[in-house]
Amino acid sequence: MSKYINDKIASIEAYVPGEQPRDKKYVKLNTNECPFPPSPYAMRLARQAAGGLNLYSDPECGALVSVAAEYFGVKKENVLFTNGSDEVLNFAFIAFCDKDTPAVFPDITYGFYPVFADLNGVPYREIPLKSDLSVDPKDYYAAGGTVFLANPNAPTGRALSIDEIEGIVLNNPNNVVVVDEAYVDFGDVESALSLINKYDNILVTRTFSKSRSLAGARLGMGFASENxxxxxxxxxxxxxxxxxxxxxxxxxxxxxxxEEYFRNNVKVIRENRDYLTKKLSECGFEVYPSSANFVLASSKAITGKDYYLALKERGVLVRYFDKPRLQSCVRITVGTKEEIDALIAATMDIREAKK
Ligand SMILES: Cc1ncc(COP(=O)(O)O)c(C=O)c1O
Structure with a gap:
C-alpha cells in the first residue's frame, strides 16, 4: 500500500459484502434482502420527496422519528435513524468502546463486528458458540466490555428469549449491551425493545433492509435510553x-x-422458510432451525464452498463462510417460492452431475 496510508487502514481487513453482480440475472439468495418490492406507499412518498433533493435532508429526521416513536411506543428521545443499521452499529463501537472497553461478541456472528472494532482501534473478544451453534447467555455475564449480540444471530438464525437478553443486561451493569435485531421480525421471540425503558445500558438496533424491503435505501434505527x-x-x-x-x-x-403490507410479507417469508427447510431436508441437508429470513444448511456430501460454486454456475447465489465450524454450511436467504424451486432444481442437477 502507498506510503500515504496510515498503518491502521493499511493493515485492516475490510468487510466483504455479499456479491451484488450486475453481469446477468441471478436467483439472488445471498444477502438476506426481501424478495418483494418496497411498499407502494413508501415508493410514492419517496418519489414525492425527490422534488426536494435540492435541499439538505432534515438532520433530525423529524417526521420519521415522530412516526417511529408512536409506532414502537417510545419517546422521540429514545430513537436515532442512521444510514442502514451498519451505521448505528459503527456509532456504538465509536461511542461505547475504547482500548480499555473491548467489544465482546460470538465467534460466529455478523462479520462486520470485528471490522468495526479494528477500524475504531477497539480490542475484541470472541466467545465460541455452543456446539449446536447457539449462544449461552451466561457466557456474556460480566463480559468486561461492550456486548454485541445479533438476535436472531447471523448466520445461524438462532435466537435468545427476551428473558435471556435481560439476564445479560442485568449482569453487565457497567457496560452497554447492543442487541442487533436486524432479523427479529421473522421469528417468534419477543423484541428487547421494551427493555430500553427499564435499563439505561441497552441499545437495540433494527433495520429496514430485511422485513421492510428497503435494503437499497439504507435505513437503520437505534433505540435506547436518552443518554x-x-x-x-x-x-x-x-x-x-x-x-x-x-x-x-x-x-x-x-x-x-x-403495516398490512409489512405483515403480509413477513407472513409469506415465514411460510416460504418452512417450504425451503422441507425441500432442503428432502435433498439430504441438515437445516438449522431459523428465526430469520435465511436458513443455515449443512451437507455431508459437499462443502459449503463447492455447493456455492456449483450453484453460482447454475445462476443461483448463496453465501458460504470461511470458518472451520461452517465448512459444510451455506446460508440461504428465503426467497419467493419460485426462487426456492430454482435453488432446489439446481441442487438436484448438482447431485446428478456428481454421480
Ligand atoms: C446481523 C446483521 N446486522 C446488521 C446488518 C446490516 O443491515 P443494514 O446496514 O442493511 O441495515 C446485517 C446485514 O445483513 C446483519 O446481517
Whole structure:
C-alpha cells in the first residue's frame, strides 16, 4: 500500500459484502434482502420527496422519528435513524468502546463486528458458540466490555428469549449491551425493545433492509435510553449530520405506516422458510432451525464452498463462510417460492452431475 496510508487502514481487513453482480440475472439468495418490492406507499412518498433533493435532508429526521416513536411506543428521545443499521452499529463501537472497553461478541456472528472494532482501534473478544451453534447467555455475564449480540444471530438464525437478553443486561451493569435485531421480525421471540425503558445500558438496533424491503435505501434505527441516544447523536453530528437522505426518510415513513403490507410479507417469508427447510431436508441437508429470513444448511456430501460454486454456475447465489465450524454450511436467504424451486432444481442437477 502507498506510503500515504496510515498503518491502521493499511493493515485492516475490510468487510466483504455479499456479491451484488450486475453481469446477468441471478436467483439472488445471498444477502438476506426481501424478495418483494418496497411498499407502494413508501415508493410514492419517496418519489414525492425527490422534488426536494435540492435541499439538505432534515438532520433530525423529524417526521420519521415522530412516526417511529408512536409506532414502537417510545419517546422521540429514545430513537436515532442512521444510514442502514451498519451505521448505528459503527456509532456504538465509536461511542461505547475504547482500548480499555473491548467489544465482546460470538465467534460466529455478523462479520462486520470485528471490522468495526479494528477500524475504531477497539480490542475484541470472541466467545465460541455452543456446539449446536447457539449462544449461552451466561457466557456474556460480566463480559468486561461492550456486548454485541445479533438476535436472531447471523448466520445461524438462532435466537435468545427476551428473558435471556435481560439476564445479560442485568449482569453487565457497567457496560452497554447492543442487541442487533436486524432479523427479529421473522421469528417468534419477543423484541428487547421494551427493555430500553427499564435499563439505561441497552441499545437495540433494527433495520429496514430485511422485513421492510428497503435494503437499497439504507435505513437503520437505534433505540435506547436518552443518554445513550444523545451519545450516538454526538457521533452522528461529528461525522455526517445528513446521514439519512430525504427520499429514504420519506420511504421509511411509508414503510412503517403500511403495516398490512409489512405483515403480509413477513407472513409469506415465514411460510416460504418452512417450504425451503422441507425441500432442503428432502435433498439430504441438515437445516438449522431459523428465526430469520435465511436458513443455515449443512451437507455431508459437499462443502459449503463447492455447493456455492456449483450453484453460482447454475445462476443461483448463496453465501458460504470461511470458518472451520461452517465448512459444510451455506446460508440461504428465503426467497419467493419460485426462487426456492430454482435453488432446489439446481441442487438436484448438482447431485446428478456428481454421480
Ligand atoms: C446481523 C446483521 N446486522 C446488521 C446488518 C446490516 O443491515 P443494514 O446496514 O442493511 O441495515 C446485517 C446485514 O445483513 C446483519 O446481517
Amino acid at each position: 445513550l441516544i444523545a451519545a450516538l447523536k454526538k457521533v452522528k453530528y461529528s461525522t455526517n449530520p445528513y446521514n439519512v437522505n430525504s427520499m429514504t426518510a420519506a420511504a421509511g415513513v411509508g414503510a412503517i405506516l403500511d
